[in-house]
Amino acid sequence: MHETHDHSHRDEGNDGMPLRNKLVWIVFAVIAGFYLWTEHRAHLLGALPYLLLLACPLMHLFMHHGHAHGKTPPDKSNPGQP
């Protein structure tokens, strides 16, 4: 519940994302930007395995993040309001 990285954004009403989330966002954005801007041609296919490899630590980070928090919001009792 009160896991280690919890207090990095414990201050009430804080909208700032923790560094880790920002990092993940930036990595995603860089890869996405790479795809949107570069010539999307055959040479990219050569990079495919590396990019997938790159995705692994990224996903790990995220999955781990999810676990560390222990409990996810119970969706039944608290309907989200996206």
Next chain:
Amino acid sequence: MSTQSPAYGLWGLVLLNSVLFILFAFSFYKPHSRRDWRSFGMYSAFVVALFTEMYGFPLTLYLLSGWLAQKFPGVDFLAHDAGHLLEVMFGWRTNPHFGPFHVLSSIFIFGGFWLLAKAWHVLYHAQRESRLAMTGPYAVIRHPQYAAFVLIMFGFLLQWPTLVTLAMFPVLLVAYARLARHEEAEVLARFGDAYRDYQRRTPAFFPRFGGKGASRQAP
């Protein structure tokens, strides 16, 4: 640029791009409820349809090829660049990846992802503490995550319009609006007056600039 390799039939790129953009959204949306999954699923369908045309099979270009060839003689519509249709039609006719529509589209797409991430962060903490999310993006509009999805998809439309995604877009708008309405009913039932008060203060989708006045976001 388009000589050595074919521009379409690149199913690896279709897969990779779809997975990337779906994962990107997933990481910062984290669907829980069935409704979350529905809105996420609709976004995913849009993304897959888009990249299938962008790198796999350019259905739109085939269907419109006669008209396009007449209107824009000399454009090689089998090359990737021509698929950035708005650039071809109204843009600067340079490398489309740096044309006005592509730049605008990138702003919408990354802005959308940023909003999605921001809103998720606020919502996540609000849900954990069983309170309403009313700060950050939620202070500006009531449904920032749906708005984010719409911004992202609108960005993609600017960049690479296709018949299929153009047809999907209004359907998705209506679907998101309905999901939002159902959701509000649930949240109202749970939080009552607190939410009613928040509803009064905060517009649903279009932020108020200054006093009142609509925003430029798609209807």
